[in-house]
Amino acid sequence: MMQFFGYFRSSSAYRCRIAFNLKGVRPETAFVHLRRGGGEQKLSQYRALNPQGLVPSLEVDGVVLTQSLAIIEWLDETCPEPALLPAAPLLRAQVRAVAQAVACDIHPLQNLRVLDYLRVELGQDQAALDAWCRRWISEGLDACEALLVRNTLDGRFAFGDTPGLADICLVPQLFSAIRFGLDPAAWPRLDAIGKACAALPAFADAHPARQPDAEA
Amino acid sequence: MMQFFGYFRSSSAYRCRIAFNLKGVRPETAFVHLRRGGGEQKLSQYRALNPQGLVPSLEVDGVVLTQSLAIIEWLDETCPEPALLPAAPLLRAQVRAVAQAVACDIHPLQNLRVLDYLRVELGQDQAALDAWCRRWISEGLDACEALLVRNTLDGRFAFGDTPGLADICLVPQLFSAIRFGLDPAAWPRLDAIGKACAALPAFADAHPARQPDAEA
Numbered sequence: 223m224m225q226f227f228g229y230f231r232s233s234s235a236y237r238c239r240i241a242f243n244l245k246g247v248r249p250e251t252a253f254v255h256l257r258r259g260g261g262e263q264k265l266s267q268y269r270a271l272n273p274q275g276l277v278p279s280l281e282v283d284g285v286v287l288t289q290s291l292a293i294i295e296w297l298d299e300t301c302p303e304p305a306l307l308p309a310a311p312l313l314r315a316q317v318r319a320v321a322q323a324v325a326c327d328i329h330p331l332q333n334l335r336v337l338d339y340l341r342v343e344l345g346q347d348q349a350a351l352d353a354w355c356r357r358w359i360s361e362g363l364d365a366c367e368a369l370l371v372r373n374t375l376d377g378r379f380a381f382g383d384t385p386g387l388a389d390i391c392l393v394p395q396l397f398s399a400i401r402f403g404l405d406p407a408a409w410p411r412l413d414a415i416g417k418a419c420a421a422l423p424a425f426a427d428a429h430p431a432r433q434p435d436a437e438a
Numbered sequence: 439m440m441q442f443f444g445y446f447r448s449s450s451a452y453r454c455r456i457a458f459n460l461k462g463v464r465p466e467t468a469f470v471h472l473r474r475g476g477g478e479q480k481l482s483q484y485r486a487l488n489p490q491g492l493v494p495s496l497e498v499d500g501v502v503l504t505q506s507l508a509i510i511e512w513l514d515e516t517c518p519e520p521a522l523l524p525a526a527p528l529l530r531a532q533v534r535a536v537a538q539a540v541a542c543d544i545h546p547l548q549n550l551r552v553l554d555y556l557r558v559e560l561g562q563d564q565a566a567l568d569a570w571c572r573r574w575i576s577e578g579l580d581a582c583e584a585l586l587v588r589n590t591l592d593g594r595f596a597f598g599d600t601p602g603l604a605d606i607c608l609v610p611q612l613f614s615a616i617r618f619g620l621d622p623a624a625w626p627r628l629d630a631i632g633k634a635c636a637a638l639p640a641f642a643d644a645h646p647a648r649q650p651d652a653e654a
Contacts (some may be wrong), residue, residue: 273584274539285528288585289542292534299527311515312501318508323490326505326542331552333543339573346560357555368489369504 224249227279229256230433233329234290235278236394241294243424245301253435306386320388324395328362355402367409378418393419440465443495445472446649449545450506451494452610457510459640461517469651522602533597536604540611544578571618583625594634609635
């Protein structure tokens, strides 16, 4: 028994949806509305599941897994095909570094709780919040572009001709870049990867707009 | 040939130092001073190595690895003993989740570039910066404490009686909590783990104060 707790617009839930789709795994799904009633993720019932009060969470046979990258690596270890990481250690490290450049150094800075703090505690307006997000997304995607351009593997995806962990993290981040008014054409390599991914059902079906809890 | 680029006070460099010590691996070391001359990490020479302009980086036979968790997992895959992750996938995921709760959801928010933005672009004073850091550290360590208290493994360390990836991330974060005026006694399980780790030379020798580039 496997139940996935997500939210359509969360980048980290989006990553997991792509990974499940690539593996052909279909967990039951529950929706945690991050904005309704002050945020369902803050309710004690959800915090008992995920003490961080963040999505996603994955319940597997009574064990609750948290953190999208940990969930995806668990999935890759337990359902090895198709592999989301290459076999060679130096290459695995480079794939993970791109994934973490997104998951550690971009996404957490634009998370809802952080934007709430900037607005409420620090009195920042929407324009300041948007500029904040654009700064970290731009700086982070500039670095990802540089990391991928110097990477020795050619191919349609971040590392070769099959999609993997780096693509899984880049695609939701590009979606979020567009939401904050950035043009992905600024990063030609990432833009091409995003387009190659969008052509695959595993990525297309994971898009926020196509989820049952999606809102306009 | 292996060369490690770090900074004594960087949490993510500190994590790598602990991991190298636990494995008994001694890379050559270069120091990147994050505050001198506006930050050596911003120099084009360093950015050619690490496009994020962050520490740490590890150069291995001409390949540059970035992101502390990717570096540590590479080390664990290439020098398997002592293992930094358990063998069982569900347990590995729980260890990684604690590591990522620190590395994704606490540490990047208190990073130098973020504090610089709050001060310069958003005009916040030191008190506001300290409150910002304390908020994310407290909230994050509360969650780590809850994740570890519900974890089924007893033992001196985060997951059992040998130190691993979770301890490697928690110890530098506790060090940083103290720097920002927080009392680790607020998290009894983490505090006990921190004390157990401090008794090991691998952790003690990695402490910022004991690095060649340390400053008062």
